[in-house]
Amino acid sequence: MARLMVTTPRRVAVAAALVEAGAAGVSGEAVAAGLGISRAAVHSHVEALRRLGYEISSSPRVGYRLLSAPDLCIPEEVWPRLADALWVSCVGGVVTGSTNDEAKRLARDGAPEGTAVVAAAQTQGRGRMGREWESPRGGAYVSCVLRPTLAPSALTALPLAAAVGVARGLETLGMEVRLKWPNDVESGGRKLAGILLEMAAEADRVEWVVVGCGINVAGTPYPGAACVRDVAPAVGSADVAAAVLDGIAGAYHEFMTRGFEPLREEYEARSSLTGCDVRVRDHTGSLVAEGRVAGVGPDGALVLHAQDGQRRIVSGEVTLRD
Numbered sequence: 001m002a003r004l005m006v007t008t009p010r011r012v013a014v015a016a017a018l019v020e021a022g023a024a025g026v027s028g029e030a031v032a033a034g035l036g037i038s039r040a041a042v043h044s045h046v047e048a049l050r051r052l053g054y055e056i057s058s059s060p061r062v063g064y065r066l067l068s069a070p071d072l073c074i075p076e077e078v079w080p081r082l083a084d085a086l087w088v089s090c091v092g093g094v095v096t097g098s099t100n101d102e103a104k105r106l107a108r109d110g111a112p113e114g115t116a117v118v119a120a121a122q123t124q125g126r127g128r129m130g131r132e133w134e135s136p137r138g139g140a141y142v143s144c145v146l147r148p149t150l151a152p153s154a155l156t157a158l159p160l161a162a163a164v165g166v167a168r169g170l171e172t173l174g175m176e177v178r179l180k181w182p183n184d185v186e187s188g189g190r191k192l193a194g195i196l197l198e199m200a201a202e203a204d205r206v207e208w209v210v211v212g213c214g215i216n217v218a219g220t221p222y223p224g225a226a227c228v229r230d231v232a233p234a235v236g237s238a239d240v241a242a243a244v245l246d247g248i249a250g251a252y253h254e255f256m257t258r259g260f261e262p263l264r265e266e267y268e269a270r271s272s273l274t275g276c277d278v279r280v281r282d283h284t285g286s287l288v289a290e291g292r293v294a295g296v297g298p299d300g301a302l303v304l305h306a307q308d309g310q311r312r313i314v315s316g317e318v319t320l321r322d
């Protein structure tokens with residue numbers, strides 16, 4: 001509970017205390033003492049949780065007892081599930097504009113590494129190049145603030161490391177996923193999740209990196225997309241969010257301590273493009289390369305065997321050739 005008191009919003013801390021107490025329940029007094037707030041404040045947080053869809057019984061003998069929680073990717077649900085030591089706080093709400101925008105705002109205001117932002121719906125979800133990421137309620141939308149102590153040039157493969165983390169997280173829920181360079185996560189050949197990294201840096205110093213991921217959980221908001229429940233019907237939105245965030249945290253630790261190489265092998269093992277004939281176009285739609293995918297390089301570039309030799313692709317739109 002000490003960790004909660006530092007930076008996590010009180011309502012999230014109250015929800016976590018109720019989860020921790022389980023069927024035994026916990027008195028308002030004990031929660032208040034644990035969090036250093038008044039019993040009246042605990043009561044108003046419990047009321048706010050009820051409005052969010054929590055069923056909480058209260059009795060003079062047992063105190064508060066959590067009967068059921070809503071299936072939502074909100075901080076109250078995600079925070080108690082986060083296991084990695086990276087996490088220092090989890091903020092957000094039912095609806096936000098974009099968890100990446102919110103995390104960027106917090107990062108600019110000095111939020112520490114390990115600040116997570118989660119939401120159950122986004123009104124302005126984005127993918128690469130400002131493309132829209134459909135984010136209705138029923139998905140898991142997560143972002144986090146990282147502050148890697150490396151030069152920007154050392155981070156070119158971080159998006160791929162993050163993708164490995166997302167894949168590992170989803171695999172802990174019993175899913176089988178593939179990665180499509182650079183930032184798509186697929187299930188059964190259909191897009192399940194997208195990853196977006198944004199950063200602020202000077203020439204030799206990174207100020208912050210925000211890693212965001214939107215995952216379709218309860219339904220498929222985009223034609224031809226996949227969702228978690230197609231494969232894992234019993235998995236909750238907050239389980240998905242926590243698994244993905246912990247996966248990102250684990251991959252990030254490895255990236256920082258051992259570099260990209262071990263993660264590169266993992267990325268390639270999950271890559272849906274290796275060995276495929278592809279076309280690469282730039283953001284204007286112009287063809288930049290054609291060839292067979294050999295793998296990814298130490299810097300995260302896509303490596304192609306093209307007619308004129310080996311090509312390294314650092315950005316672009318990859319499609320399979322007919």
Ligand code: ATP
Nearest residue numbers: 127128131132133134135184191194216221222225
């Ligand atoms: P592509 O997968 O077509 O190469 P991209 O990787 O460049 O796209 P992203 O940044 O991953 O693009 O995501 C934006 C695109 O994903 C949108 O233009 C749309 O085609 C698709 N999309 C939007 N919302 C969803 C969603 N919820 N699930 C799956 N796909 C979506």
